[in-house]
Amino acid sequence: xxxxxxxxxxxxxxxxxxxxxxxxxxxxxxxxxxxxxxxxxxxxxxxxxxxxxxxxxxxxxxxxxxxxxxxxxxxxxxxxxxxxxxxxxxxxxxxxxxxxxxxxxxxxxxxxx
Amino acid sequence: xxxxxxxxxxxxxxxxxxxxxxxxxxxxxxxxxxxxxxxxxxxxxxxxxxxxxxxxxxxxxxxxxxxxxxxxxxxxxxxxxxxxxxxxxxxxxxxxxxxxxxxxxxxxxxxxxxx
Numbered sequence: 258x259x260x261x262x263x264x265x266x267x268x269x270x271x272x273x274x275x276x277x278x279x280x281x282x283x284x285x286x287x288x289x290x291x292x293x294x295x296x297x298x299x300x301x302x303x304x305x306x307x308x309x310x311x312x313x314x315x316x317x318x319x320x321x322x323x324x325x326x327x328x329x330x331x332x333x334x335x336x337x338x339x340x341x342x343x344x345x346x347x348x349x350x351x352x353x354x355x356x357x358x359x360x361x362x363x364x365x366x367x368x369x370x
Numbered sequence: 371x372x373x374x375x376x377x378x379x380x381x382x383x384x385x386x387x388x389x390x391x392x393x394x395x396x397x398x399x400x401x402x403x404x405x406x407x408x409x410x411x412x413x414x415x416x417x418x419x420x421x422x423x424x425x426x427x428x429x430x431x432x433x434x435x436x437x438x439x440x441x442x443x444x445x446x447x448x449x450x451x452x453x454x455x456x457x458x459x460x461x462x463x464x465x466x467x468x469x470x471x472x473x474x475x476x477x478x479x480x481x482x483x484x485x
Contacts, residue, residue, distance in 0.1 A: 289472050300376075300463055300478040301414075308472060347413065351472060357404060358474060360413045 259284045261350050263361035270338050271369050278333040278364050280348030289351040290331040291358065292322055296344045304346075307331065318342070343368045373397055374466050376477035383454055383484055391449045391480045393464030399444040400466035404474060405437075408461040420447055454484040 260283045270276050282288055289308050293301040305316025312324040322333045331348060348361040373396040383389045393403060402421050406414040418434075420426035420441035428434045436458075438450040447466075451458050461481055465474035 291473075293476070298461075298479070298481065300374075301465075301476040303473070303475075306473060351474075357416055357419055363413050365411075 259288075259350055259352060259359045261348055261359050261361035263346075263348055263364050265364045266362065267365045267367065269367040269369060272340050273337050276333075276335045276338045276342070276366070278346050278348075278366070280331045280333065280361060281329050282331065282348075282350045283329065284350055284352070286352075287326075290322075290324060291349040291351065292316065292320070292331075292333050293347045293349060294318075294344050295347065295363075301347065304333070338366075338368055340368045340370070342366060372473075372475040374400075374464065374475045374477040376462075376464055376480050378480060379478060380481045381483070383482070385455055385484055386453055388450055388452045389454055389482060391451075391462055391464075391482070393447045393449070393466070393477050395445045395466045395475070398466075398468050398475075400447070401444065401469040402467045403441055403447040404465045404467075405439060405447075405449050406463045406465070408463060408479075410461075414463060417449075451482065454482070456484045458482065459484045 262281045291306045292304040295301050304320045305314050307314050307324045315321050320335050346364045349358040351358045375394045377392045405417045408414050417432045418426040418428045420439050422444050426439035441447040463479045465476045467474050
């Protein structure tokens with residue numbers, strides 16, 4: 258069965274520091290992978306996605322993620338975190354066109370001055 | 371592009387009443403729409419998948435008679451919570467995808483409070 262694991266429930270980083278949020282998935286075929294961000298009381302905003310091709314994908318707001326098939330991982334990174342990046346981050350895997358997404362548990366990011 | 375709206379953004383209703391939440395795709399045709407429920411500090415839980423003109427497919431454990439989903443057009447899906455109770459209080463989020471699309475576009479969510 259498909260599953261997504263985000264091992265870190267809560268991460269705190271200093272403003273300006275680098276960030277890496279971990280995501281591991283379990284899926285038999287090549288998955289469609291997504292990272293979303295959610296501010297309190299809001300919907301989800303897509304940061305980036307991977308369908309195929311280059312395994313390093315660039316997203317909005319300076320985020321990037323790397324698909325590593327051998328590790329079944331799709332970690333999200335940002336070289337320098339801004340206070341406005343504080344939010345909840347969700348990794349998700351999809352199986353096919355128009356298919357449902359399986360979400361990870363989410364990682365709450367706090368940014369300290 | 372690919373904007374999804376939800377209405378209302380917040381609703382308070384009394385126990386035993388029904389409440390309807392609308393999900394609209396504003397600039398594309400949504401052949402498939404999804405309804406999620408999210409508890410505080412938790413992830414999204416898929417409730418059901420609906421294809422335009424077809425009956426919704428509910429996830430295991432979701433009561434289809436309590437959460438009525440209608441997807442009558444390519445731009446509108448509705449979720450009706452019937453005979454709401456306090457335990458139905460939650461954040462409900464819809465998403466939509468177009469034909470042949472891999473990506474889901476999410477609405478801003480609806481906060482339901484049942485008193």
